[in-house]
Amino acid sequence: MTPRTPSDQAVARHGWLQALGTVLAGLLGMGLVSALGLWAAGATDLPDGAFPRVVTATVVTAVGGTVKLSGNAGSLADTKAGLTVIPLSVALTGALVTAAGFLRPLRHRAVASGAELAGWAARIAVLWLLALIGLAFGARQKFSISLGTGTLGDIGDLIGASPEVGFEADVPQTALFGLLWLAGVLVLALLVSPGAPLPARLLRFHASVRPSAYAVVTLLLAYVALGVVLALAAAATRGNATQTFALILLGMPNLAWLALTIGLGATWNGRVEGPFGLPVPRILGEVLRTPDVSTLNLRSLAAQDNGVWWLLAANAVFLLSAAFLMAARSPAHVRAWQHAVHLAIAFAVAVLMICLVGRISAHYGLSLLGIGDVGGGLSGDLFLKPELWSAVGLAALWGLIAGFLGALLARPVHRRGEVEIPAQSQRPA
Secondary structure (H helix, E strand, O other): OOOOOHHHHHHHHHHHHHHHHHHHHHHHHHHHHHHHHHHHOOHHHOOOOOHHHHHHHHHHHHOOOEEEEEEEOOOOEEEEEEEEOOOHHHHHHHHHHHHHHHHHHHOOOOEOOHHHHHHHHHHHHHHHHHHHHHHHHHOEEEEEOOOOOOHHHHHHHHHOOOOEEEEEEEHHHHHHHHHHHHHHHHHHHHHHOOOOOEOHHHHHHHHHHHHHHHHHHHHHHHHHHHHHHHHHHHHHHHOOHHHHHHHHHHHHHHHHHHHHHHHHOOOEEEEEEOOOOOOOOHHHHHHHOOOOOEEEOHHHHHOOOHHHHHHHHHHHHHHHHHHHHHHHOOOOOOOHHHHHHHHHHHHHHHHHHHHHHOOEEEEEEEEEOOEOOOOOOOOEEEEEEEOHHHHHHHHHHHHHHHHHHHHHHOOOOOOOOOOOOOOHHHOOO
16 A cells, blocks of 8 residues: 655645535525525524524525424423425525535546545535534524413413424434435536536536536526516515515525426415415415415416416526527537437426425414314414426426427537547548
8 A cells, every 4th residue: 555645645634624614615605594584584583592593403404404393382282383394595505605615626627536526525525414413403492482361371371381382403314314415416516517527437428417407507596596586676666675585595496496397387286374474476375375275386376367377488488598508518419309308307307306395394283182273373384295296297398398499599509629520530441
């Protein structure tokens, strides 16, 4: 075994410092975005100085961690609560910052060994895991719920019910899913970045995977940017600026990518009951707040406002632009049907991930003497989930059509790196 030289040790130490900077930058970015979003949502008014712990819990959930809700209301009462939602604005910020830090030392290179990439990713993963465990232990808090001064409050005083709700991060699940989240971010960064080096044996996938991955990620980011512009315009004309900023900083991708899937023709099922407030366009709240489970698609939204049909046109323009971008960045030898297949697969995978991470489920309630929810503003239920495989199938169909048309539109465009082969060299030997 060859002994390590002082220069090798210096490179290793420098690698650990760069990994530490990448992890800290990603977490600080997520912490800042979640803190500003929760501040805009009014979370600074939470009792017992809970705001920093709520920020920590938000970061934990953004990277796939699990935060469990618990309740206690005394011997004759019971509280129930549950929450499943990923603040995708926070997650997207962390993904972009972490990916940039991961790719920075790899720039200006064409090829890197698998061992080198694995070692660089392992340094980040070790530090990321330690940071996640620390965040998970810090993401816990309990709150007291006031029953008010009416009849409900009198009953609570009589039977000694003092509702208390708290949250606590599940450390093992947070570590596991947080590492999976990081692995997904690093792999996607290598797939999307045209300048990131790959091991030599994987270079053959450069032409088939990278252009489609880059185009689809650009499409998703463009949809978020459009959502931000529309939200800011609505805030400027209709007011509710703080609520709008809370939505942008915590859940704009949740809303923008929901609109993307609905524009494809996908269907989501949901319901809103009780005092839950949704920082979403009025039309969504009207469709979801019904006695029964509601169907959320173009038809149900158009029954409230015919203007939603613009989502079809927006999807067509954005997806065709992504297809053109993919074809323009691909080698000239890739055929139109291959472009169609590449975009169909990439877009179907993207919509699958949107459907998995865009689900929302929330419930809380108080029961006395084991008899149901007592109501009085102390119970509520909210959920939103997609019809998964129909959405994925529609995405694949849209990708096939747009990919083929985009390839035809990109034919006159000069392809970067295209080399003309002399006619003599094409003769068989």
